[in-house]
Amino acid sequence: MDTFVLNAITQELQQQICLAKINHISQPDEQSVILGLWQRGQELRLAISVDARYQYLFLTRQPAPNQVFNFGKFLQHHIKNAEIRAIQKPLLERIITFDLVKKDIDGQDLKFRLVLEIMGRYSNLILINQDTNKILDSLQHVTAVQSSYRRIAPGAEYVPPPLQEKEELLNIDQTRFQQILADYEQEAQTSASACLWKFLIQRIGGLSPLLAKEIEGAHLDTSAEARWQRLSELIRIVREGAYQPTLILEQGQQGKQKPLALSAIPLAEFPHGKTCDVKTPDSMNAAAEQYYTILVERQRYDTLKATLMQPLTARLAKARKKREHLLAQKQQIDQAEDYKRQGELITTNLYQLSKGMNSARVIDYYSEDQALIEIPLDPKFTPAQNAQRYFKRYSKLKQGSVMTEQRLAATEQELAYLEEVQFFVEDAQNFYDLQQLRAEMEAATPSKSKKKSVSKSEPAKPAQPFLRFVSSDGFDIYVGRSSRENDLLTQRTALPEDVWLHVHKAPGSHVLILNRERKTPVPDQTLREAASLAAYYSKLRRSGRVDVIYTSKKYVRKPKGSPPGLVIVQEFQTLRVIPQANLTAK
Structure with a gap:
């Protein structure tokens, strides 16, 4: 999340959750927190993550897991039932503070400040006592050995991250920008690896790689005047707070979407040369929720798969x-x-x-x-x-x-x-x-x-086991999705006259044609469609033509004590088909 996305989200949070009460705290994992909020008769959830792979902050209506780790338990003890009094963020810094007030047993105000610092792998969520400015606890602890500038640990005084020595974005005029471009041209003459968008990040505070590339406009008008126009438009949007939620998704295989970019600024450069779906949701929170839901799901998928x-x-x-x-x-x-x-x-x-x-x-x-x-x-x-x-x-x-x-x-x-x-x-x-x-x-x-x-x-x-299809002749066809489902399909679901199919001499799904009306034989079209499914849901999916065996279920048995999915086929016939899954799913 760049600072401008956070600006837009902070604007919306200030309008929607100020004076909201924190009534529930959970943690999907050790690097994330979800605050359950009650505001104006409705329940909202504020999702926060400081994971090194992705950091985010957005409102969501998705259900929160009933799970909590040590930091979440600490927050429950200190800020559950607290009221959010104020939300603040410096325009060009990625630090958001939530001022919280909770009544103690005597009715006195206890004042806390929850600080979210989004700084890549150094991101953190810190709870501070407002009166003493002392850290109560944080998701990540930083010792004096790790950082000589500041220590982040219970009892230490909270010190904000050091300011970056860069030029203030809002103070740059056209003359100053032309000088920055001239400095880059001079560097490019002596360095073959010089890159304008990286140079802009080094010189101008608040720019993310995404927006620096937008200003560079490698596939747009690259004149100095055009680049200034793009930068000046960014400055105007920031000053006026006129953010425009933008979400860019790349269309992948099997209808899946890959999140490419999340921005509070309209993007002209990024979609160039890609098959992209550019969305403009009603709110920055909605855009962030959609973007990170897909991204986190993909990250979790890749991690678990590995x-x-x-x-x-x-x-x-x-x-x-x-x-x-x-x-x-x-x-x-x-x-x-x-x-x-x-x-x-x-x-x-x-x-x-x-x-x-x-x-x-x-x-x-x-x-x-x-x-x-x-x-x-x-x-x-x-x-x-x-x-x-x-x-x-x-x-x-x-x-x-x-x-x-x-x-x-x-x-x-x-x-x-x-x-x-x-x-x-x-x-x-x-x-x-x-x-x-x-x-x-x-x-x-x-x-x-x-x-x-x-x-x-x-x-x-699962709501129902197996992938389920209907053949052109109206026969139900079931496909196992794992070794356990293969066992369930073949040993528990199949009847003797049902037709059982499997790719020949390769791992894959058990496939079953339900022949409950005992039609003998099953129509050839249905048989070929089921065989194509068996070939498709196998390791030979990308082969040209594949041999698939088929037989009545009564000729398929499972050896005693054998692993899930393993069967012995006593007699069978073979079909050669092209792997494909063109049938209608139930």
Whole structure:
């Protein structure tokens, strides 16, 4: 949030929440606070964040989570039921103060000041005693070792951030601006990396990169006069407080929107060359809420996705290495009969062998041509002892064959499950889907601690499981969205005559055509549409044509003790289709 967005929001807050009462305090996470306010018979919520990735302040009507951390508990104790008496902000600084008054048990006024400092990764929310100017507590503590200028900790005197030694925006006239441009041209002659918008930020206070680029106007008129006109218009808007909420969203895949810019000043430069949706909401608070709701959701999505993918990738690598080891072991076991045969051939030829020989050249009576073969011997042992060594190798390998086969089968099952979960995590469309997958992964790992973290809210139960579509012939088609949903779809929802589909030899969703009227066969068009869905909701989505298997549910069974989503298909047919999801969702 730049200072001009904060100016516009502060203007609106002064009109809407002055004299409002703080009746609830919660924290979505350790870097954010939501103040529940009661004003003129209606409930509002003021969202505040000092997260290093995004800092914001805006009014919202979204429900607040019933969650609070230590700082939130501290605020509840001190300012719950306090009244907001004043909201102030210097025009070109990103510091907002809320003057609060609360009655003590004797009816005396307790005066507090809540200070929001938005300064990138140094942002903070600080509660101060107005009478003493002493800090009561803050979201971020700053020690004297971390900053020699000011200490932010309980009991320390509050000192505002140091002023930046830049030119005052409102004092710049055309002559002074022309001199700044001339200074830049002089620097550009000696530095190939010189950049005008960065130079403007260094020289003029209050400018954000977004507005500095707007003044530079790389894709607009770049004359000195045109640049001055853009700067003078910015100065006029700030002086008059005539802010115009502007929100720019980029249209992404599958109708998703990516937030690109939030501004209190109309932007001509930024949308150049991009597929943008420029919105002008009724208020700056509404613009900020929409912008940061999308941004925070995306950040939470990316963070959780990375958190889930990291252990998945490690487990997959470990399982693949284990499979390689077991396959090598199985290959040795497959050679067990060779050891037995070599031991028997040595025993048959004991009369012509002696201790100290490195090999035995004997006739292989087990081969059709009875050719001469050479069997390695250990010269330290007698021929009979060498034969026994081969028999022992044979016995050891045969004894381990059953266990190796079982371990290999279990490892293959684990790999299939992990690859399927990895696909669902990669394909998850939103934060809620990832929450469901996290819960599934935690449930499938019973050895891990089941302690609940206060920072992780439990995902709500879905209104209905599965993606649901209707075929051209009117058949309902269900698609699983996770391994657990695949199990639920195939084991609990499907009836024997329903048609079950899955991409061939790749991770993906179970797909079910509901054939409740027992129409035999299901129309070919419906079958192909469902197969296209099975191909689309699989790891082979971006392939040209994909093989999809289909069969009646009665031929699909789940092995006892197998991981979620794993089934065995006794008989099936195959369709080759193009992955696509063109059906109408229910």
